[in-house]
Amino acid sequence: MPPQRVHLLKFRLFSLGASSPRYRFSDHAVERYESHFGPLNQRTTFESHTVYMLDAPGLVDEERELAGLGVSYVQWAQSRPNRTVAFLQSSAQGASADPELPILLFTHVPLYRPEGTDCGPLRERGTIREGRGLGYQNLLSPQASMLVLQSLRPAIVFR
Structure with a gap:
């Protein structure tokens, strides 16, 4: 059987938030990435581990959007089933499917x-340090970090 190949989202490929008049982010970066490498959020099994690759920049953007609307994670995930919050919620339901396989998490934005x-x-x-600016954020929020940890319950986190 040939080795399995997966692609981890590189943080610098995508910027967080909206463009500014001075700094323009590509509107097509996500589409190009997914057409070449597959979904931004992925779950796979390697040997004796379940591996999650998380679109943390997408989660940061979702946090900003849902905070502005004042909706819960559950409401948000139901209305946006292809985004990171929904991926985490559906993963939470399947994470305990095989408790024998430790979960490894890869994310480019560190947990809070x-x-x-x-x-x-x-x-x-x-x-x-906690910090954010145009196109970046140093850490996930405490709430987003808890969502990730409670949904996946990883044995180890890589960034």
Whole structure:
């Protein structure tokens, strides 16, 4: 059997939020990515692990949109079944299907952590600060991070 190939969304391929008059983001980047590499959110099994590749930039955008509308994650997912929140909710239902397989999570926007929390000895810098600007956000929100953790219950998270 040939090896399985999956593609992980590279953070710099997509910008968060809306374009500005000075900095224009491509309206077609997601379509191009999906036509060449497949869906932004993916679940696959490798050997003895279930691997999730999460469209964290998409989740950040969804958080901004749903906060403006004042709707719950459940309401949001029902009305947008092809987006990241819906992927997480449907994954939560299937995550316990095989509890013997540990879940590995790959995401390019780190999960929330309190200001000043050490990132570990293998990081180039000791801590990461909460910050956002045009086209980027350093961390997922506390609510989005809880949604990810409660939905998937990963054994380990890679960023």
